[in-house]
Amino acid sequence: MRAASYVNGVSLQPLLGDTVGSLLDRIAAAHPERPALVVRSQGVRLSYSEFHAQVEQVAAGLLALGLQRGDRVGIWSPNRAEWVVLQFAAPKAGLILVNINPAYRLHELEYALNKVSCRALVLPRRFKASHYLDLLMELAPELNVCAPGALASSRLPALREVILLDEDAAPGTRAWRELAECGNAEAVARLHALEQALGFDDPVNIQFTSGTTGSPKGATLTHHNIVNNGYFIGEAMRLTEQDRLCIPVPFYHCFGMVLGNLACVTHGACMVIPGEGFDAVSTLEAVQEERCTGLHGVPTMFIAELEHPRFKEFDLSSLRTGIMAGSPCPIEVMRRVVGEMHMSEVTIAYGMTETSPVSFQTTLDDPLERRVDSVGRIHPHLEVKLVDEGGRLIPRGTPGELCTRGYSVMLGYWEDEARTREAVDEAGWMHTGDLAVIDDDGYCTIVGRLKDMIIRGGENVYPREIEEFLYTHPKVQDVQVFGVPDARFGEQVCAWVRLREGCQATEAEIQDYCRHHLAYFKVPHYVRFVDSFPMTITGKVQKYLMRDAMAESLANPR
Incomplete structure (x- = not known):
């Protein structure tokens, strides 16, 4: 009789007990002069001590605006240096960062801001064809006449602060530099006092995941969720403070924010951001000129890089690792990534927003075929089981619904107990809705979806x-x-x-x-x-x- 489709991630490495803020404090103290953040499109280069200082200043500035512990701060922006700073500053100040897809239009933006009662929103004036401020003005024309911090919109009743990622503010908004200037010594002292009261089980991040029943759900994640997932992702890639990871994937999604930024910071590695949005040439230039050792992307990104007419012009010999995720990777693409991009240690990962996100990942020692026909083996400190339609455990080699339990499972969907109970059962298992098979060696293959995603x-x-x-x-x-x-x-x-x-x-x-x-x-x-x-x-x-x-x-x- 075959073993049951149940695996657990046995590990000698303990879970981290850090909050996002204490993690950055610890890493910046250990590697103060190492490069932390390079954003090529903005000319930003920060060491860990400089990055830490900016994070503290912005965190203190948020408190100086009157934001209280537990308030939600939305960011509606493509990849920028300020995005990364805010990713660490908001939780350091006890605030909850709300990731808003930069592709959202009016209907989606209004729903997201109101669903979680965002008190502050950070956005650029525009990016490419998206005129963010103009769209916001359609929802809140009162911005034209109100003073910064005094917004009272009938369609966005909770929103009070609009912070613009530009040199100059617009009517009713503050410029980002003004936010940083608010973080004076008194505000920093308040910040340090507040940090003592924070716990790693506090909510820290809300990411919207569209629901099969209609409106998007706000998956609510804790410090413990994302810090540890980022750490073990980085461990699977064998990241160290010597690594430089090129991150062209979007920050609003767990791929950029956790598999990218947090995987780096948990290991003192450098985050290299090629630009605000994905561009094959900018990415290849960033890898070459910054001597990146890692590169992330969905398969379509790697295909765009490999197929670009200028691909052979770039020296990618510094690369060794990275993550390909988001959709299945054709084996020929994987072979080219390993051979032509020198990424012999590239890994595949599987997860979902509600599990912070990664549950399975291939390792550097897995043969190439296993890095294509599977999503690897279970992550440390997590459990996975496959069940049939009646919720019964099934034998290995049989397709069933993938359920995950452990530190990575979200707190729940923001103010939506009914849909939370549908997703997470009384025993703490997150029902993913994905159909999978686990083989006798513990490798998992995703074979379909119960839902029509x-x-x-x-x-x-x-x-x-x-x-x-x-x-x-x-x-x-x-x-x-x-x-x-x-x-x-x-x-x-x-x-x-x-x-x-x-x-x-x-x-x-x-x-x-x-x-x-x-x-x-x-x-x-x-x-x-x-x-x-x-x-x-x-x-x-x-x-x-x-x-x-x-x-x-x-x-x-x-």
Whole structure:
């Protein structure tokens, strides 16, 4: 009889008892002159002592504005030096950092800020085609006439402070430099006194993860969750203070924030940020010129780098490690990353936001095939079991739902006890909704999803959220959203739409409607107008038949 599909991460390395603030205090004291942060697009270069000083000044400045322990501070920005500083400053001041996807549009921003009652919001004036301040002004036109710190918006009732990542403030906002200037000696003294009262089980971060039942959920993580996950991720990569990790993945997601920034800081390594958003050439330049030893990315990023016409111009010989995650990696891509990018020690990781995020990771000693056909073995101090539809433990080699328990499991979804209870059972198991197989050697392979989540280029897209939004279109009678295979992104979003009687619409019209309100990766790449959906006898929609039909039509266009 085969062993049960249960694994636990036995480890001689104890869990860390740090808060985010005490971790930085300890690392900065141990490596004061080592490089901590390089942000090439901004010309920022900080040692650990300089980075620590900036974090303390901003943390004290936040308290000087009147923010109280437990208040939520949102950041709606692409990758910038200030993002990293705030990632450490907010928890040092006992505040909860709220990650807001920089691709969010009006509808999503309003929901996120109000769901967690954000008291302060940090944002740049604009980035590329996204005019963040203009969008915020649509929600809070009162900014034009109010004094900084006095915002009282009917649509954003909790928001009081708007901090602009620009040299100069706009009406109703403060500039980032003003925030730092507020962190005087008196405020720093208050900060140090407050830190004594903080515990590592305090909430420190809220990340939104879209729900299959519609509106996004705010996964609430603690110091203990993310500090330890970052530490053991770095351990799997064998990071030291000599390493320099290139991080082109976004900070608003756990990939950038935990697998990147915290993996570095827990080991005294240097965070190297190529730019505000991903660009293949900027990333390759950063690796070459900063002599990076590690590089993170989703498979589509590595493919873009390898396929770039200038790829062979760059000296990437300093690379040895990094993480590829977000979606399955084709073995040929992995071979090229190892061979042509010199990343012989690249690892694969699996997890979810609700588990801080990593539960499984390959190691440097795993053969190449295992780093492609699996997501590795269990992380230290965690448990995983696979269960059948009745919640019973199943034998190894059998697909079942992956459940995780341990230090990494979130506190819950912010002010949503019902959905928290659905996700985390009474025994503390987080039910991921992913279907997996664990083999006799303990390697885990993800084989599918109980939920209909779409993974498009590393971004999680939940059909129900898009469906509920499209129901607001005056011409839409009914809609079903699902993923279809895509060579570049893994999956693309497809919507089958039933129009109201007598109405006509085009694919572009539906896409434009979504584009104004939803993040770009949620906008349906394909829209098809149908008279009906395939259904079971009991009236349940059969999305797998739609997916098969769509894949067939794309493979064999008429």
